[in-house]
Amino acid sequence: EPRMHFAIVCASLSCPNLRNEAYTAEKLDQQLEDQTRTFLNNETKGLVLDAQRVRVSQIFDWFEEDFDASGGVETFIRRYRELPARINLRANLPYNWDLNEQ
Numbered sequence: 001e002p003r004m005h006f007a008i009v010c011a012s013l014s015c016p017n018l019r020n021e022a023y024t025a026e027k028l029d030q031q032l033e034d035q036t037r038t039f040l041n042n043e044t045k046g047l048v049l050d051a052q053r054v055r056v057s058q059i060f061d062w063f064e065e066d067f068d069a070s071g072g073v074e075t076f077i078r079r080y081r082e083l084p085a086r087i088n089l090r091a092n093l094p095y096n097w098d099l100n101e102q
Contacts, residue, residue: 002067
């Protein structure tokens with residue numbers, strides 16, 4: 001389940017935000033959808049769109065194979081973000097490993 005990468009939090013500044021509620025079986029699908037959409041709309045962590053270039057979190061590089069069942073990284077991202085037809089996709093947003101003290 002590739003959406004799990006946006007629910008797992010490693011406590012660094014570039015990790016997905018910690019959710020304000022516990023994950024539950026009844027709401028898990030909706031919670032994972034929300035986490036994924038929130039992460040991909042965060043320009044400091046998830047995705048930056050600049051003309052025809054799309055820069056995404058290195059999570060998409062580190063765990064690229066996890067997105068294969070969803071058609072690959074680009075196809076997965078297009079489920080959550082509107083992107084130009086032709087893009088240059090790079091998983092090269094700087095990853096800040098500093099501790100998120102919030």
